[in-house]
Structure formats: C-alpha cells, structure tokens
Amino acid sequence: MDAAGSCWQLITGVGTLTAVVLLLEMLYWIGKNLFVYILAEPLGFTVPFAKLGEWAVITGATDGIGKAYAFDLARRGCNIILISRSEEKLQKVAKEIESVHGVKTKIIVANFSHVEGVYEHIKRELDGLEIGVLVNNVGVTYPNPEFLADLPGGTEFLNAMINCNVLSQTHMTSIVLPGMLARRSGAVISLSSACGDIPIPLLSVYSATKAYNDFLSRALQQEYADRGLIFQSVLPWIVSTNMTNNARLSFLVLDAKLYARACLNTVGFFTRTHGHPAHALQNWLLKNFFPSRLSQHLIKSHCIRSRDKAHRKMKAKTR
Template identity: 40%
Template sequence: MTLTEIIFILAGTCTVMLFGVKLICLVMVLAPKICYPLPESFMTSLGKWAVITGGSDGIGRAYAQELSKYGMNVVIISRNQEKLDRAARTIELATGVQVKVIAADFTKDNIYGHIMECIEGLDIGILVNNVGILPSQIPCRLLETADLEERMYDVINCNVKAMVKMCNIVLPGMKERGRGAVLNVSSGIAKIPCPLYTLYAASKVFVERFSQGLQAEYRSKGIIIQTVAPFGVSTSMTFHQKPDLVTFSAEDFVRSSLKYLRAGDQTYGSITHTILGWIMQAIPTWVLRSEAFQDNFEEYVKERIRR
C-alpha cells in the first residue's frame, strides 16, 4: 500500500467519523428527554430559589415564569421597577410561588452590595445571567456607534461584569451546599466572526469562555454551569420580530432550552438553533468578513426592523 493510498484511507476514515459524531449529536438534540432526562423534582432539588437578571422582560421573564412552574421561588432583577412589579404579580397569580424583585441597573457599578443584601440567606438553586444590551439597535461598524465611549462602558458592565459579579455572589452558597446550576445567556453569533455586532459578539464570546472555565473548576462540586446561545428570539432587543421557523417566542425558547440543562457546558437551546449554528460555522470566514456580506446584512436587518 502506497503512502498516497494510506493518506486517502485516513482522510476517508476521519470524514466518516466526523459525520458519525455529527449524526450522534443530532440524535441527542432531537431527543433531549431521552438523552438528558430531568426528574420532575430536579429543579427544586437544586434549591428553593432561582435568581434571574434581566428578569422583567423577554428571555429573563420567560425563565422566571418557567422555573416558577417547576415550583421554584424566583428573584427577578432589572432596572425598571414598574415592569418588575408587573412581572411579579403575573407569576405569583399564575403559580403561587414567592417572587422577590430587585431594581438595579447593571450598567452601573454600585448595585451589587444591595443585591447581596436582598438575596442573603436564600437557598439559591439556579442563577440565570440573562441581562445584556446591544451597543446599537441598528447593526453598524464600531466607529459609527453613537456615544461609543458610553456604550462601551455599558456593554462591558452589563454583558460581562454583571455575569462575573453575580457568579461571585451566588457560587459560594452553591459550593457550600454541593448543588446548583448557573445558566449564562450568550448568543449564537458568538460562534462566528460577526462584523457590525463586533462589540456585542465579543462580549458574548467572553460569556462562553468564562462559563467553560468555570464549569471545569466547579463540576466536581456538583454545580452545572452552562452557556445558552440562542439565535433569533422575539424580544424588545430584536424589535419583537414575529416568531417563525427560526425565531422563537421567549417562552418557547426557554421551555426548549431547559430540556438541555444536563446536555453539557454549551447548548443552542433548540433543535432549530443547533442546526443553524452548524450551518453558520460551516460558512467560510472570508464570506462573513467581506464588505458585500456586511452591506447586505445591514440592509437585511434594517428591512426586518422596518417590517
């Protein structure tokens, strides 16, 4: 057998194995209830309380609603007191659980002492680090961002620092009890180079890398730390786009993503977004970085917003 034949055989074997692994992953994504079963009491076995940042609206509110259906009391933290109170009343009436609200602006630095005081002594089983902001609602190049200095500060505080600080507050109790789960909400665009959302995407890459390292450090302590990386979800951040095959309502996405809580340190949270993630990562990076792609993508998003 010649060297060339050996190389072709090895290449073919590697290709078959790669597709085999992808097929197994797809099957596991298609059947989360079988592959990653969650006992009915699993959520409450982690603790009596769930803490959700950005919990007054969108994905955060959906997490609060869904976890309350599992019997967990919830703490929702956001900056708008009126929205917090409205969300709390809705959850309490629907499920009968306790709901605590904490008004805090995560773009600020001086909020964490107050948060710590409000949740001190609670048996926190789940922390959802969901709060996040875009530097600009309309995608644009970095230097075209209005009030760039202020927006840089806000994005880093809200998307990066808030997650680290909340972990620092909540993890010690989880470690002491030997149980708990931390869900850090990232974004599907963290998986690819994403011009026009450069600052936002970079902040979400931090979320992923931080979560992976933290899971390695605390897995042996009985703590689940997972990144949840959705693509399209209909929220105020996405101008409440009409749900379709790719874009989920916040409630449907959260309901789906919780099925993958035991699926490892990263999940797209749904079958559709997992397949979309594989497709996006298969696109050559030179395409994503090209001027033509950036111009067309910008026009596409503007058109979606106009509609």
C-alpha cells in the first residue's frame, strides 16, 4: 500500500473513532438525562430537601424562577423563607404557599442592589433557624442589550448590578454555611446563566457577573466536597419571566414552574446544569456543531438587532 493509501486509512480510522465517541457520548447523555428528568422523582431518587434542614431560603422569591423554586420546595415539604424587596409581594406569595402546600413561611424585606446594612439584617432574621437549602436566585440584567460605553445609569447602575448579582450570592452563601457545616447537611443552589458560560457582547457586565456565580459555586463544590454539602450552579437559557419580558413559550423557551421543578430534580446528580433537557441540548448543539467564531457572530448580531429594536421603541415613545 502506498503512502497516500495509508494516510487515507488513518484519516478514515480517526473519523470513525471520533464518530463512535460522539455517538457514545450522546447515548450516555440521553440515558442520564432520561433518568434524572423523567424517572428520578417518581422512583424516589431525588434529594429529600426537607430532611436537609427545616427551612429553605430563596432570594428574589416573588417572581419568575425564584418564586417557582419556592413553590416547588414547599411542595417537597420545606418551610420557606422568602427574601425580596417588596413587602407587599412577599406577603402575597407567602400566603399562596401556605394555602397551597400547608408549610410555614417567613418573609425578609431586603434590597440586594444595596450593601449597607442588608446582610446584617438578613443574618439577624435567620439567626437560630435550621437552613437546609439556599437558592441564590436574585439578579438583574440590562434593560436591553447595550454597548458598555452607552449604558444608561452609569456607575450607579453598574454598582447595583454587581451588588445584586455578585455580592448577594457571596454573602448569602457565607451566612448559611456555618449552620450547614455544623450539621454536615445542606444544599446551595446558585442561579448563573448561559450568559455566564458563553461571553455575551452588549450584555458584558451581566455576562461577567453570571460567570462569577458559576465559578463561585464550582469552587465551593470542590472546597466542601468532603463535608456533606451540595453546591449546584444552574445556567438557564431563556425562561419566560419578567426578566425576559415574558418571552413566548416554545420548546426552548420554558415556563418558570416547569423549569424550577426540573432543576430541583437534578440536584445531587449534576453540580453544574442547564436545568432542563431542552436547554442542555441547546447548549450541547451550540458548542459541538457551531464553530465558535460563527456562534459569536450570531450572538452579537442578535444582540445588536435587539438593541436597535429597543432604541426604535424608545424613540417612538418620545415622539
């Protein structure tokens, strides 16, 4: 056999091996996801959250994903501590949870966009309570995609975003950790974003804060791997909430209740998850079948179109 034939055989062999590896990875991914998302809860293999501690704490708990987490943890038997900035909304959600699920609730009013006095207040309110679950959900994003130099609100807006997205998860985790470590029991679930996995232009600061959330959770999982605690980073794509302008539901755009329930079923199986098979599939396809330059170009083009659309709406309102 000549050199060209040998080279072709090598190329064919490598291609076949690569295809087999990809097929096996896909079959493993499908099998694990089928078990986690479909079979684990009916068969009783999900984490018994109510046994981790008497109370579950959820930040940003009056709307969207946070509210959905609160209801589903209550469904699983946890007493619920709701933290958000609107006392009226907190009281309404607390009454709904008590009425539907018959668990105890507690509310704490806190504005995570600020720093001074916020965490001292929360720490006092949580003192002496057995916290088994913390859901670090609270977060804010841009009003619409925008270049950093053109962001409205300047330093005040950026500080508020960093306070809410970065400092909240850091301080809330540090508040509940001592009690969890003393009992060697607890779960800290931190909402990051797909924007924290893939840098998103025109959402640059938001994207960076979500990357921080993801890295903090992953580092803490390693830090306390032998201490009986669970840390999970959740990286959703689009979920229909106020933050996403209540995007129309589709195969890839998920309802918050459905999403939170799916996410909770993954705790203990995945330390880092996109939360739902539709979002996991979206991420897998993007990373494996789209060259990075192409995906970056498509994402930036989409963000610029969204920015231009928002600008046109604002101009129309001022006419």
